[in-house]
Amino acid sequence: xxxxxxxxxxxxxxxxxxxxxxxxxxxxxxxxxxxxxxxxxxxxxxxxxxxxxxxxxxxxxxxxxxxxxxxxxxxxxxxxxxxxxxxxxxxxxxxxxxxxxxxxxxxxxxxxxxxxxxxx
Amino acid sequence: xxxxxxxxxxxxxxxxxxxxxxxxxxxxxxxxxxxxxxxxxxxxxxxxxxxxxxxxxxxxxxxxxxxxxxxxxxxxxxxxxxxxxxxxxxxxxxxxxxxxxxxxxxxxxxxxxxxxxxxx
Numbered sequence: 001x002x003x004x005x006x007x008x009x010x011x012x013x014x015x016x017x018x019x020x021x022x023x024x025x026x027x028x029x030x031x032x033x034x035x036x037x038x039x040x041x042x043x044x045x046x047x048x049x050x051x052x053x054x055x056x057x058x059x060x061x062x063x064x065x066x067x068x069x070x071x072x073x074x075x076x077x078x079x080x081x082x083x084x085x086x087x088x089x090x091x092x093x094x095x096x097x098x099x100x101x102x103x104x105x106x107x108x109x110x111x112x113x114x115x116x117x118x119x120x
Numbered sequence: 121x122x123x124x125x126x127x128x129x130x131x132x133x134x135x136x137x138x139x140x141x142x143x144x145x146x147x148x149x150x151x152x153x154x155x156x157x158x159x160x161x162x163x164x165x166x167x168x169x170x171x172x173x174x175x176x177x178x179x180x181x182x183x184x185x186x187x188x189x190x191x192x193x194x195x196x197x198x199x200x201x202x203x204x205x206x207x208x209x210x211x212x213x214x215x216x217x218x219x220x221x222x223x224x225x226x227x228x229x230x231x232x233x234x235x236x237x238x239x240x
Contacts, residue, residue, distance in 0.1 A: 002224045015135055015144060022142030024135060027198040039222070071218035071227070074210050078147040080218045090194050098191035098200045102159070104122045107191070 005077040006032060011047060012079060016057075016089065019068040019082035025089035026097040028057075030079070042067045044081060061117045063087030088112055125197040126152060131167060132199060136177075136209065139188040139202035145209035146217040148177075150199070162187045164201060181237045183207030208232055 006012050011029040018025055030038065034045040034054055044057040044065040058064030065083035072079055088111045090097040099108040126132050131149040138145055150158065154165040154174055164177040164185040178184030185203035192199055208231045210217040219228040 002220065002222055013133055013147065015147060017144060024137060024144070024200050027133065027135060027193065070222040072220050072222055072224075073147065073217040074212050074214075074219070075217075078217075079222070080144055092194050094194075097193040097195075097198075099194070100122065100192050102122055102190040102192055102199070104192075 002072050002076055004032075004035065004072065004079070005075065007077070009049075011049070012077060014044075014046070015078065015080045016044060016065060017080060017082050019084055023096055024098055025065075025083070025085060025095070035079075038067060038081070039070075044083060057089075058086065060119070061087065061091070063089065065089070091118060093117075122192050122196055124152075124155065124192065124199070125195065127197070129169075131169070132197060134164075134166070135198065135200045136164060136185060137200060137202050139204055143216055144218055145185075145203070145205060145215070155199075158187060158201070159190075164203060177209075178206065180239070181207065181211070183209065185209070211238060213237075 004012055010031045014030050015027050016025045028046040031047040034047050037045040046055055048055055065085050067083055069082040088095045093110040093112045093114045094108045095111055100106055124132055130151045134150050135147050136145045148166040151167040154167050157165040166175055168175055185205050187203055189202040208215045213230040213232045213234045214228045215231055220226055
């Protein structure tokens with residue numbers, strides 16, 4: 001197993017890519033424990049910097065991500081996770097979190113209504 | 121233009137993806153100035169945390185990345201840049217920095233010899 005370089009907060013960015021379509025779905029952060037859980041459960045687990053807690057993608061929405069492959073970059077300070085997503089990745093209702101251009105133009109269609117999926 | 125959320129060090133992670141093949145090439149960090157230069161020159165500019173300086177991808181190796189599209193995620197704290205790469209992205213001689221699995225298995229072929237491309 002490669003030794004990952006976590007930052008001074010104990011986190012490493014994880015790029016989540018759809019294994020089939022190659023679309024980038026999201027970027028989130030893992031700590032050592034969420035990386036372990038990701039390996040063990042084959043579902044994506046992250047660490048929320050704002051909520052200061054672990055979370056499994058889809059624990060509330062049901063939109064889990066099944067892990068297919070994991071790659072590590074040259075500096076071992078970023079990981080790339082190829083997943084088979086069930087449902088959409090973005091809590092705003094889009095398939096990918098990258099649904100806007102830098103000018104703010106929305107380039108994806110909403111696939112679910114966040115109000116109906118998230119309780120809070 | 122969307123207002124990007126730079127972190128407390130003034131940086132934002134930028135995922136670099138091949139516009140054609142959809143392969144993830146690298147992840148690097150931009151500050152406000154390197155983002156501006158990226159927009160202006162249509163080449164990727166980053167900020168090196170270790171060397172504490174701007175750099176343009178390819179300034180030494182010649183392996184520049186022509187910017188095709190820029191997307192911003194839901195929280196505006198990550199950007200995704202689709203590029204047309206000239207040559208390989210990784211300073212270790214691979215097309216992508218993600219050339220290893222989490223177990224350390226190399227899954228890409230080396231396309232150049234770093235010793236011949238980088239002076240230092």
